[in-house]
Amino acid sequence: MSSPVPIALLLAGVSSQFADKLALDTISLAATQGGASPRLVGLLVAAQSAAWLLVSLPAGVFADRIAPRSLVMLGGGLMLAGSLMGAGLLALGLVGWPLGLSTFIAASGPVVIALSIFVLLPRMVAVSTLPRANGRLELGRACFSLAAPLLAGWAVAHGMGALGLIICALAGLVVLAAATRLPGDRPPAQPRLPLHRAITEGAAFVARHPYLRPIALCAIGWNMAFFAFLAIVTPYAARVLLLAPETIGLASSVYGAGLIVGALSGPVLIARLPTGLLLVFGPASSLLGAGVLALAPASLGWPALALAFFLFGFGPILWFITQTSLRQAVTPQALLGRVSATLTTAMYGMRPVGALAGGLAGEAFGLQTAMLLPVGLFALSTLAILASRMPGLRTMPEGEVAPAANKAWLAARS
Numbered sequence: 001m002s003s004p005v006p007i008a009l010l011l012a013g014v015s016s017q018f019a020d021k022l023a024l025d026t027i028s029l030a031a032t033q034g035g036a037s038p039r040l041v042g043l044l045v046a047a048q049s050a051a052w053l054l055v056s057l058p059a060g061v062f063a064d065r066i067a068p069r070s071l072v073m074l075g076g077g078l079m080l081a082g083s084l085m086g087a088g089l090l091a092l093g094l095v096g097w098p099l100g101l102s103t104f105i106a107a108s109g110p111v112v113i114a115l116s117i118f119v120l121l122p123r124m125v126a127v128s129t130l131p132r133a134n135g136r137l138e139l140g141r142a143c144f145s146l147a148a149p150l151l152a153g154w155a156v157a158h159g160m161g162a163l164g165l166i167i168c169a170l171a172g173l174v175v176l177a178a179a180t181r182l183p184g185d186r187p188p189a190q191p192r193l194p195l196h197r198a199i200t201e202g203a204a205f206v207a208r209h210p211y212l213r214p215i216a217l218c219a220i221g222w223n224m225a226f227f228a229f230l231a232i233v234t235p236y237a238a239r240v241l242l243l244a245p246e247t248i249g250l251a252s253s254v255y256g257a258g259l260i261v262g263a264l265s266g267p268v269l270i271a272r273l274p275t276g277l278l279l280v281f282g283p284a285s286s287l288l289g290a291g292v293l294a295l296a297p298a299s300l301g302w303p304a305l306a307l308a309f310f311l312f313g314f315g316p317i318l319w320f321i322t323q324t325s326l327r328q329a330v331t332p333q334a335l336l337g338r339v340s341a342t343l344t345t346a347m348y349g350m351r352p353v354g355a356l357a358g359g360l361a362g363e364a365f366g367l368q369t370a371m372l373l374p375v376g377l378f379a380l381s382t383l384a385i386l387a388s389r390m391p392g393l394r395t396m397p398e399g400e401v402a403p404a405a406n407k408a409w410l411a412a413r414s
Contacts, residue, residue, distance in 0.1 A: 006124060008181035011174060012072050013117045013137050016110040018144035019079055019171035023086070023103055024048055024230070025152035025252065026164030029245060030090055032234045033156050038367070042231040042359015047100030049227060049351030051107040052344060059112045060341020061198045064334060068116035072179040075113035079172030082106025087165035106168060111344070113175065118340040120182070122328050130325040131396075135266040138317055142259030149256070153249020202338025211330070212343065214388035215279075215323045219347040221381030222283050226312065227351040228358030229290060229374035233305070236367045241301030251305040258313025266321045275322060276393035280385050282319025285311045287378040294371040329396055 027048060031041050063071060082105030089099045117137070125133045155163045206212045237243045237251070270278065289311030296304035331339045354377070361370035385391065 006182075008178045009117060009120060009124070010137060010140055011178040012076075012113055012182070014140035014144060015171040015174040015178070016075060016079065016113040017141040018148060019083065019168040020107060020110040021144070022148040022152060022164050022171075023083065023106060023168050025149045025249070026090075026155065026161055026168075027086075027099065027103060028230065028234050029152055029156040029249070030161035032238060033161075033245060034093070038232065038235050038362035038370075039359045041235060042355045042357075042362070044100055044103070045227060045231050045355035045359075046352035047097075048103040048107050049355060051104055051111050052347075052351055055108045055111045056115070056341045056344040057199045057338075058341075059115050060202060060337040060339075060344070063112075063115045063119045063337030063341070064198075065337075067183075068120045069179055069182040071112045071116040072182060073176060075109035075111070075116070076172045076175030076179060077109070078112075079106050079109035079175060080169050081172075082109070083165045083169035083172060087162040087169065090162040090165060106165075106172075109172065109175070115337055115340050115344065118324070118328070119336045122333070122336065124183075130328050131270045131321060132267045134321045134324050134328075135263055135270075138266070138321055139260065139263035142256055142263045142313070142317065144256075147253070147256065149249045149252035153245050153252070157245040157249075198338060199341070202335055203342045205331070205335055205339055206342045209330070210389055211393070212327055212339070214384055214390050215327070216343055216346040217384035218279075218283055218381045219343065220350050221377055221384055222286060222316070223347055223350040224354035224357070225286065225290070225374040225377030225381060227354035228361070228377060229354075229371075231355040231358030232362050232367060232370050232374070233293075235362060236371060237301065237305055240367050241298050241305070243301060243305070247302060248305075251302055252309055254306040255309035255313040258310040258315075259317050260313075262314040262317035263321070266318055269318060270322055270325070274394045275326070275396060276391040278318050278322045279390050279393070280382070282315045282317075282322075283378060283382040283385060285315025287375065287382055290371075290375045290378050294375050326396055 024045065027044050028041055031044050036044075059071065082102050086099055086102035086106060089102060121133055121137075122130065151167070152161075152164050155161055206216055234248060237248045238245070243251070289308035293304045293308040327339060327343060328336070354374075358370065358373060361373050364370075
């Protein structure tokens with residue numbers, strides 16, 4: 001069966017997300033191998049992920065106003081420039097704040113690209129095929145996510161950490177080439193609100209929505225938890241479980257396997273299982289994975305680490321495909337960019353907060369005790385869904401929620 005996603009859109013989305021993951025794995029491993037403290041590793045991870053917090057909201061406004069192709073090209077240029085700068089710094093053995101700045105620049109690229117794709121996809125495919133289309137995008141990302149930690153682990157172990165960021169720069173070139181094949185039409189004209197009011201309009205729609213609001217709360221808790229885990233897990237695996245860089249990279253690559261299994265099975269499971277069940281399963285599976293690793297003895301370190309990464313990939317990708325299709329179906333076209341930016345900030349903007357919290361906890365309380373932090377945060381993200389109307393949701397609520405949400409939005413604008 002052919003993919004419903006145009007090849008240029010698929011290339012841009014997959015390449016940008018692959019580069020984002022490869023840069024994260026490369027930086028955390030290179031810093032750890034260079035003797036960086038848990039706090040410094042946390043700061044570098046936070047710098048790499050801060051773009052999702054600082055860039056998402058204004059980029060969402062522009063995604064509703066200008067041709068998405070222009071934003072995709074901007075994103076590819078940022079990836080290219082930031083990755084080349086970071087590669088040079090790693091080649092010189094510099095892992096301080098300049099490396100953090102370069103990764104922030106490079107990570108801003110995938111932010112604007114992801115928002116552009118979210119706005120473009122509902123224009124290019126039918127609503128009924130959104131889960132399948134989003135599943136194909138996530139499958140492509142998953143395949144490359146499987147390779148990213150293996151590549152990063154091999155490069156760092158052989159003293160060639162800069163190679164990972166050079167490959168990220170090449171991914172930026174792929175994005176630029178793909179962007180030339182995307183449609184260049186602008187969104188329909190709409191009132192040009194000041195930037196802060198346009199951002200507030202999208203956030204208010206999410207805050208009022210009975211399904212988007214709990215998704216945002218779950219995303220805040222999950223991303224804080226996951227990046228607290230990422231800030232801790234490499235030093236934890238190397239210094240507590242005594243695993244080699246190649247072994248850590250191999251276990252981390254199981255995350256990509258979980259993503260692939262989830263992306264392949266996602267359209268079928270979404271069609272056959274209650275929507276609410278999938279939305280609960282995503283954060284609950286992450287809670288299970290983090291709990292198993294925190295309680296596992298050192299002798300079972302590699303299997304526990306691999307299981308945790310598999311669950312982090314499998315459950316959350318089902319959640320991501322489900323909630324992405326849901327919000328694309330129930331959001332007015334004129335608000336797609338800003339609503340996506342609000343949810344993107346909730347999903348990714350908490351990354352630097354979680355990374356800083358994980359790094360500081362690892363330094364203050366020790367790595368073993370700090371592993372309890374992501375466990376608690378994953379529990380909160382699961383509770384955000386359980387405490388809402390979401391568990392009783394059986395199908396995509398396009399017909400039930402969209403008209404009421406649109407009416408409330410129009411009334412607020414008048």
